[in-house]
Amino acid sequence: MRDAARLASAIEILDTVISAARSGGAPADRILADWFRSHRFAGSKDKHAIRELVYDAIRACGPVPPTGRAAMVRLSKLRPELRDLFDGSQYGAAPIDDGEQSADGGIAPHWLEQRLAASDVGTEAASALLGRAPLDLRVNALKSSREGISLPESGEKLAAPHALRFPTGTRADRWKAYEQGFVEIQDHGSQLACLATEARPGECVIDLCAGAGGKTLALAAAMDNRGTLVAADTDRGRLSRLGPRAERAGARIADTVLLDPGKEMQALSTWKGAADRVIIDAPCSGMGTWRRNPEARWRLGERELERLAALQQRLLGVAADLVKPGGVMTYVTCSLLDEEGAVQIDRFLAGHPDWTARRPDLPLGQPRGKGVRLTPSRDGTDGFFIACLCRA
């Protein structure tokens, strides 16, 4: 494909990404994969170039752009060489008119920028949320060690004990060590969140929002496959992916429990007041992962944020009922907004006098309220808020 045709294709894909963001449709990655499947003539270099254009254009626009073309016009202001590719040729985009409308720049929709500022997320920290994430791996301590493992490339050792970092775009998912469960793809910040739980062999640990088990697997390794590990979630599809992953990783202690939203305790009553530790990796805005899903910031609305904050507070209450006296719960969100972090902890403590907060002892991060905040700009991780709450 010619460069002009690649740019026109990226505009077409951006139109689909924008309408999906407005209607809660498929994420950009899936839209790209579908487009490539139905346009077989695109070779690997075309795919790479189109993908880069689409993601660069998404990153270049703060609010939802009116059209894919307006998003690409915005990108061409930052990268003037793209302007010549609007050449009006067959399969190319029409030339840019003088005064043609471009999408707005910025970090995020304006209301969200204001919320970030109110949570003391400065411009540098906010911009870094839109950078490109490196590839972080966790060496699976059930099968190997960072010192003993042999991988096709050597990674940088990070602060979490099993973490290795590789350049952006490294396809570790094609490595034998990945297929055989010697390594898991897991952001360094996620690994630190697991470290904050301080799960130990023989304990009873509940991963209340386990999803597909990214953190469950790290907990099984920290527990050396000894003890009770419950992976609970309301999403059957996500939870069902844990089985094969656990098998590959040799994590034998993880039991899955499907929850009914609003009636979580029904399926968890066996562990009422019995858990040494509960981790709540709560459903959240996910802004800490914008580096991977930059169009997610176009999907979030104020009402959705309110809904998530109410759910987070409710899940703190569910988790509290599971923890035994002297036990600990770890609250985690991949968000830098105080309403999903520090404020939730204060609100919980105000209604639960028998609980106290303990700031997690982590090698990275800055104190935020009664917890710790990890940021891409300072810590090189996804954005996270992590706090530990102890029951008297």
Ligand SMILES: C[S@@+](CC[C@H](N)C(=O)[O-])C[C@H]1O[C@@H](n2cnc3c(N)ncnc32)[C@H](O)[C@@H]1O
């Ligand atoms: C941030 S994700 C968890 C990611 C996962 N822990 C990991 O490390 O890959 C939040 C999860 O919360 C789950 N969730 C939403 N509502 C829930 C509820 N009421 N009870 C438990 N889990 C819930 C979602 O299905 C989602 O999988």
